Amino acid sequence: MSTEKKYYNEFFKEITEQQVGHLNNYYINHVINGKLKKVEDISPNFFMGEYYLDSNENLQEKIQELCINQNQRWIFYTQEASAFGFTLWNSVDIDKIGNLLFKGKHVLDNLNRRIFGCSIDNVTGIRERSSKTYYNDNGDTPLLRFSYKADGSISYMSDVQDTWGLDGGWPMDVAELIAVDQNVGAFPWDEHPYFHSAEPYLPTSAVI
Numbered sequence: 001m002s003t004e005k006k007y008y009n010e011f012f013k014e015i016t017e018q019q020v021g022h023l024n025n026y027y028i029n030h031v032i033n034g035k036l037k038k039v040e041d042i043s044p045n046f047f048m049g050e051y052y053l054d055s056n057e058n059l060q061e062k063i064q065e066l067c068i069n070q071n072q073r074w075i076f077y078t079q080e081a082s083a084f085g086f087t088l089w090n091s092v093d094i095d096k097i098g099n100l101l102f103k104g105k106h107v108l109d110n111l112n113r114r115i116f117g118c119s120i121d122n123v124t125g126i127r128e129r130s131s132k133t134y135y136n137d138n139g140d141t142p143l144l145r146f147s148y149k150a151d152g153s154i155s156y157m158s159d160v161q162d163t164w165g166l167d168g169g170w171p172m173d174v175a176e177l178i179a180v181d182q183n184v185g186a187f188p189w190d191e192h193p194y195f196h197s198a199e200p201y202l203p204t205s206a207v208i
Contacts, residue, residue, distance in 0.1 A: 004031045036112040049074040071096045084206040085110035116201050130198045152198035
């Protein structure tokens with residue numbers, strides 16, 4: 001079994017273990033056999049964890065162990081489906097005494113990067129706000145972030161790396177993206193249908 005720890009600063013940039021000693025806020029990703037198993041969000045006055053359950057692990061036992069026994073808040077993920085190297089997870093956010101705070105769904109790619117996320121109403125089970133993230137390479141910094149309305153239609157998208165000269169996170173709509181991309185060619189709209197709406201959550205092909 002291969003176990004690896006990866007360290008990130010508060011801006012989600014990968015750092016070394018030595019650099020962690022100079023920071024107050026950082027993240028530790030625990031990766032087992034290439035799959036994300038656990039994330040620790042650490043700061044002087046705050047801790048929050050994320051835990052991905054295997055099929056042979058029991059959610060209630062993990063809530064008892066990590067939340068109640070350790071007096072910590074954790075988000076737990078249980079696998080719903082997988083296809084083409086992507087995995088769809090259901091999530092529950094549990095407080096220190098075992099109470100449910102939030103529900104959601106998330107999709108990770110084969111590099112353990114989140115490409116989809118949404119919140120789910122605790123009572124009705126209806127999807128609320130959601131987002132998708134497009135990476136154009138194997139790095140950790142996305143090219144585009146998409147935000148969607150409750151009905152699944154696009155609300156806006158953000159030019160994360162200033163690829164189109166829109167000052168980083170400046171929001172734009174579909175027409176604006178298509179227009180500015182004519183001279184850049186970084187995201188041909190018709191070639192990326194996965195991002196045209198919040199659904200489907202799980203990609204239907206290996207290339208998105």
